[in-house]
Amino acid sequence: MQAWTPLLLAALVLCGCSKHEADKSRRAPSPAVTVTNPGQQIDAMRRGIPIDQEASPLPMARVENFDQRRPVNYEMQPPTIPHAIDNYQLTVNTNRCMLCHTRSNAAKFQAPPVSPAHYVTRDGQVLEQISTRRYFCVQCHVVQTDAPPLVANTFKGLEPEAEASPRAMP
Amino acid sequence: MTGGPVRRIVAGVLARLKPFWTTFRSPAVHLSLGFLTLGGFIAGVIFWGGFNTAMEATNTEAFCTGCHEMRDNVYPELQQTIHFSNRSGVRAVCSDCHVPHDWTYKMGRKMQASKEVWGKIFGTIDTREEFLEHRLVLAKNEWARLKANDSRECRNCHQYDSMDLTRQSRRAAWIHQNYLGTGKNTCIDCHKGIAHQLPNMKGIPQG
Numbered sequence: 001m002q003a004w005t006p007l008l009l010a011a012l013v014l015c016g017c018s019k020h021e022a023d024k025s026r027r028a029p030s031p032a033v034t035v036t037n038p039g040q041q042i043d044a045m046r047r048g049i050p051i052d053q054e055a056s057p058l059p060m061a062r063v064e065n066f067d068q069r070r071p072v073n074y075e076m077q078p079p080t081i082p083h084a085i086d087n088y089q090l091t092v093n094t095n096r097c098m099l100c101h102t103r104s105n106a107a108k109f110q111a112p113p114v115s116p117a118h119y120v121t122r123d124g125q126v127l128e129q130i131s132t133r134r135y136f137c138v139q140c141h142v143v144q145t146d147a148p149p150l151v152a153n154t155f156k157g158l159e160p161e162a163e164a165s166p167r168a169m170p
Numbered sequence: 171m172t173g174g175p176v177r178r179i180v181a182g183v184l185a186r187l188k189p190f191w192t193t194f195r196s197p198a199v200h201l202s203l204g205f206l207t208l209g210g211f212i213a214g215v216i217f218w219g220g221f222n223t224a225m226e227a228t229n230t231e232a233f234c235t236g237c238h239e240m241r242d243n244v245y246p247e248l249q250q251t252i253h254f255s256n257r258s259g260v261r262a263v264c265s266d267c268h269v270p271h272d273w274t275y276k277m278g279r280k281m282q283a284s285k286e287v288w289g290k291i292f293g294t295i296d297t298r299e300e301f302l303e304h305r306l307v308l309a310k311n312e313w314a315r316l317k318a319n320d321s322r323e324c325r326n327c328h329q330y331d332s333m334d335l336t337r338q339s340r341r342a343a344w345i346h347q348n349y350l351g352t353g354k355n356t357c358i359d360c361h362k363g364i365a366h367q368l369p370n371m372k373g374i375p376q377g
Contacts, residue, residue, distance in 0.1 A: 067340035083339060087251055089363050094371040099360070100341075105377045110344055 040148045061147035069112070070144070073157035078140035079112075085143055090136065097137045098130060225280065229265035240264075243301045247366045260327075267323045267365060268312070275319075306369040313358055321357035328357070 041047035049055040065084040072079055088096035098114075099105060106113035118134040119127050201209075227233060235241045248254050253262040270276045295301050316323065330350050335343035349355040360377050362368060 065339050083341065089368055091367065092370075094363065094368040096363075099377050108345075108349070108377065110341065 040150055042150050044150070061145035063143045063145050071157070073155070075158070081141050081143045083143075085138070090138065095130070095135065095137070101137075102130070225276070228280070228283075229263075229269055231263040231265075234264035234268075239295050239301060243298065244366050251365055253365050262327065262365070266326065270319075270322060271326055275322075302369070309362075309366075309369050313362065316358040317356060324357040324361075 044058075046055055047058075063084040063086070064082065067083050069082055070080050085097070090096060100109035100111035101114050103113045105111070114130065114134070116126075118130050121127060121131050122133055235245045248264075253267075255261070269279050295304055330346065333346060335347055338346065345360070349360075350357070355377075362371075362374075362376055
């Protein structure tokens with residue numbers, strides 16, 4: 001998740017509060033929480049719509065496909081995937097991710113190669129092929145969608161300067 | 171099991187052709203040369219049309235998925251992919267990728283395909299397991315064919331010159347410009363498994 005989303009959310013909430021404050025004297029109290037984006041309803045299925053009414057589904061969130069590496073939020077975080085991976089075959093027979101992220105192809109495809117740790121077995125043996133414990137990439141690396149976050153988040157990521165310094169690849 | 175009906179069909183066709191064959195062999199006695207020439211011409215047109223129509227019939231999805239090997243193995247896989255359902259509503263059927271459009275190439279492929287029908291009749295591939303066992307060999311044939319013809323079947327629908335690179339994802343635009351546009355690679359080098367599940371790819375160069 002991008003670092004700025006919690007900030008943005010906080011700003012939104014603040015704006016909402018002050019407006020609410022000013023209106024209070026003139027109007028009847030409105031509901032305490034106003035969710036501007038129906039996608040942010042925690043009950044994403046019903047979104048507060050009474051049970052006897054039909055809730056029309058929201059548009060599906062789209063996978064972000066910008067090919068721009070996102071900063072990591074903490075040490076050792078597996079970086080998120082900055083592109084769509086629809087229909088990439090990741091089976092016992094083949095690993096589409098490694099078409100580009102394998103060391104030998106990375107430069108050609110302008111993809112960051114997986115770190116050397118991905119070639120080490122749990123017994124510390126260094127392999128030529130990716131280690132089986134790292135084979136299923138999407139166990140740790142995930143795509144991001146444009147879905148708005150459901151709840152505010154106060155998590156503070158790495159300081160920008162820590163981020164800028166070369167980080168040890170796990 | 172599959173041999174029975176096929177043999178019966180062949181026998182039926184032969185029986186029907188027999189009278190024609192007898193007539194065909196006897197010399198013309200009462201017919202003028204003009205009639206024969208004109209008649210031959212018209213018959214030729216009809217035959218040619220019929221031949222090509224029959225060829226077309228073997229190009230339909232229904233024909234290709236008519237046998238259980240294809241219906242149960244490759245077809246359901248294709249249905250999961252972008253070439254079956256996409257935002258543009260254009261579907262690639264089996265023959266779009268597997269049969270050349272150009273006539274001479276098409277005939278060549280059809281002759282080859284007859285060998286595959288032979289495989290069908292004598293049951294080289296019967297079960298899913300047998301299919302998976304042969305999949306690598308079959309896939310390698312297709313890769314070799316597409317590599318040799320510079321992915322001609324893909325290019326019937328996708329042309330580099332018509333690709334708006336600014337509308338592609340960045341990584342796609344970059345690699346296409348530098349490796350496809352320069353002719354260093356062809357589609358199948360990088361897009362193996364675009365329509366089917368891949369066999370074990372160990373040791374097979376990709377990209």
